[in-house]
Amino acid sequence: xxxxxxxxxxxxxxxxxxxxxxxxxxxxxxxxxxxxxxxxxxxxxxxxxxxxxxxxxxxxxxxxxxxxxxxxxxxxxxxxxxxxxxxxxxxxxxxxxxxxxxxxxxxxxxxxxxxxxxxxxxxxxxxxxxxxxxxxxxxxxxxxxxxxxxxxxxxxxxxxxxxxxxxxxxxxxxxxxxxxxxxxxxxxxxxxxxxxxxxx
Numbered sequence: 001x002x003x004x005x006x007x008x009x010x011x012x013x014x015x016x017x018x019x020x021x022x023x024x025x026x027x028x029x030x031x032x033x034x035x036x037x038x039x040x041x042x043x044x045x046x047x048x049x050x051x052x053x054x055x056x057x058x059x060x061x062x063x064x065x066x067x068x069x070x071x072x073x074x075x076x077x078x079x080x081x082x083x084x085x086x087x088x089x090x091x092x093x094x095x096x097x098x099x100x101x102x103x104x105x106x107x108x109x110x111x112x113x114x115x116x117x118x119x120x121x122x123x124x125x126x127x128x129x130x131x132x133x134x135x136x137x138x139x140x141x142x143x144x145x146x147x148x149x150x151x152x153x154x155x156x157x158x159x160x161x162x163x164x165x166x167x168x169x170x171x172x173x174x175x176x177x178x179x180x181x182x183x184x185x186x187x188x189x190x191x192x193x194x195x196x197x198x199x200x
Contacts, residue, residue, distance in 0.1 A: 005062075008173070012058040015170045019051035022091070046087035050123075057120070057174040066181055069113035069200065074100070074140060077109040081138070084119055092126040095133040102140035109145065110182065110200055117178040118147055121195065123171040128154045144198040151191040 026044050030036060036044075060066060072080075078100050089096045118138070126134060129151070137148040179186070185196045 007168070008058070008061055011168060011170050011173060012054070015054045015058075016051065019047060019054065022047040042090050046090035049087045050091060053119070054170050057116070057170050061170070061173055061177060066178070067112035067116055069110045069181075071108040071200070072111050074109055077111070077115065078138070081115050081118060084115065085122060085136075088119075088123060088126055092130055094126060094129045094131060096122075097133055097135045099135070099137050100139070101137065108199055109140070110197070113178055114145060114182060114197060116174060117182055117184060117195070117197070120171045120175040120178065121147075121149065121193070124169075124175065125149050125152055125193070128152070144196060147195040147197070149193045152188070152193040153191065155188065155193070 023044065026040050026047070030040055082098055085096055085098065118136075122134070122136065135148075135150045137146075137150075139146040139148070178184075179195070182197045187194045187196075
């Protein structure tokens with residue numbers, strides 16, 4: 001097996017083991033004589049959604065494909081992004097403050113591809129925010145889409161230009177793959193991580 005395929009397989013196994021451990025943890029900490037609490041249902045749903053996302057990303061990476069980048073209106077793109085970010089907030093027990101700035105009328109937001117990029121970076125940043133608040137700002141202007149995460153106390157693995165593939169999880173691999181496809185440029189500014197995505 002070639003090194004890249006082996007590293008991808010190891011990442012997928014590692015991430016799916018984390019998903020199963022999360023499910024097991026919820027079940028072990030629940031009282032079997034009591035009904036499942038609303039909080040535990042929310043945690044279980046969030047972990048299963050994250051597991052499904054990991055599998056979908058791993059499948060794309062293995063088959064060297066990308067999700068649809070069909071243009072969407074700004075409001076449609078925003079609503080979908082917010083719904084996809086909610087489970088991550090539950091898993092990492094933190095608050096996500098999401099704001100949108102700039103053009104309301106822009107109707108060429110690059111669909112699932114750009115959302116996947118934002119989600120995978122957010123997924124890498126949130127473990128360092130555990131219990132706190134992450135501010136995520138999406139701004140549209142004539143040049144494209146700008147994303148800002150604050151605070152980012154530790155730059156995730158996907159930030160590295162030549163990362164150690166053995167140490168990268170699926171989210172880091174997906175961030176790099178979608179970033180390349182979108183022509184995204186990354187930079188840091190104090191405690192903020194910035195991404196610029198030109199319009200297609």
